[in-house]
Amino acid sequence: MALHFELVTPERLVRSDEVYMVTVPGTEGDFAVLEGHAPLMATIRDGNVLVQMTPNGAPETIAVRGGLAEVNARGLTVLAEHAE
Amino acid sequence: MASLKALKIRINSVKSTQKITKAMKMVAAAKLRRAQEAAMAGRPYAERIESVVASLAARAGGEGASPLLAGTGKDQVHMLVVVTSERGLAGAFNTNIVRAARRKAEELEAAGKTVRFYTVGRKGRVIKRFYPTGVVADHDLSTMKVARFDEAKAIADDLLARYAAGEFDVAHLFYAKFQSALVQIPTTQQIIPVSVPTRDPKLAQTLTPALSNDGDAAVEYEPSEEQILADLLPRNVAVQVFRALLENAASEQGSRMNAMDNATRNAGDMINRLSIQYNRTRQAAITTELVEIISGAEAL
Structure with missing residues (x-):
């Protein structure tokens, strides 16, 4: 099953995809989100978000700066101030 | 009554203003999108x-x-x-x-x-x-x-x-x-x-x-x-x-697009008005000339 992942910056919606797993750099440590993750809200530190499309695929790296990650029933939303 | 030449200059100046406002309007429309x-x-x-x-x-x-x-x-x-x-x-x-x-x-x-x-x-x-x-x-x-x-x-x-x-x-x-x-x-x-x-x-x-x-x-x-x-x-x-x-x-x-649209339309109206005035003045000059020629010919 796929996880719905959205990466939003103030300037635009960077990504909106169905992915397998996303690793988020939280302020209190990295955490990975799979489909069906418990609701969570966490601030993120500057770092890389790793997006894995398939269980064995190579992760895709997106550098983000400052923001918030929210996991709810709809999926994972990362609100970043800046994303590359 | 303004002279023909003055009118012509006036019309041309309004025309170039219109060109500018029209261009600004189009630029604003593109930027607006x-x-x-x-x-x-x-x-x-x-x-x-x-x-x-x-x-x-x-x-x-x-x-x-x-x-x-x-x-x-x-x-x-x-x-x-x-x-x-x-x-x-x-x-x-x-x-x-x-x-x-x-x-x-x-x-x-x-x-x-x-x-x-x-x-x-x-x-x-x-x-x-x-x-x-x-x-x-x-x-x-x-x-x-x-x-x-x-x-x-x-x-x-x-x-x-x-x-x-x-x-x-x-x-x-x-x-x-x-x-x-x-x-x-x-x-x-x-x-x-x-x-x-x-x-x-x-x-x-x-x-x-x-x-x-x-x-x-x-x-x-x-x-x-x-x-x-x-x-x-x-x-x-x-x-x-x-x-x-x-x-x-x-x-x-x-707002700019709107303002420039109005300005362009105003300039158009002005050009129309001035053109009519220009044509009338020109016609009056031609009539005067004709009258002069005819009366001159009759006097001969």
């Missing part, structure tokens, strides 16, 4: 931040909350952040924003409050004329081609530093909300302390279905709710300023 797209692209972020702030503020509020949420406990010094454009020739766009700000300032002064201004953009500097000592800062937008978040963040950081230093108690943001190419509404919004939208349960449901459905206990916070809120509130100020910049950019172009 881009500004509108940028405003649309910025919406998801602003909406989500807002809904998160609203839901957190409703729970984490109360005593001990951040001054950005609870205020300084005073209501004496008001900061009016007036966002205008860098360029004129946009109809009443800047005038309307400045007028809204002045009206608010007069209202506040009548209530015995102190008013300070923070102008953003060149066209807001006229406020200095009415309140020579009231303008505490001026943010220059001349290097900004498209609204960038960094710019909004710089303004917000400056504001927050001043707020932390106790320079003011309440901040209002003035900009023109973009409704359509024809309608831009001068808008006032309180940004510090954050005005939390009233928790209408039905509205909250539609805005943040997941947030409200997950219930209060189910969501895990990392770090604590208070810390997230403390991190989020300054960011929210920047987002609000950024939104004002975006809305303003779209409004400015819409």
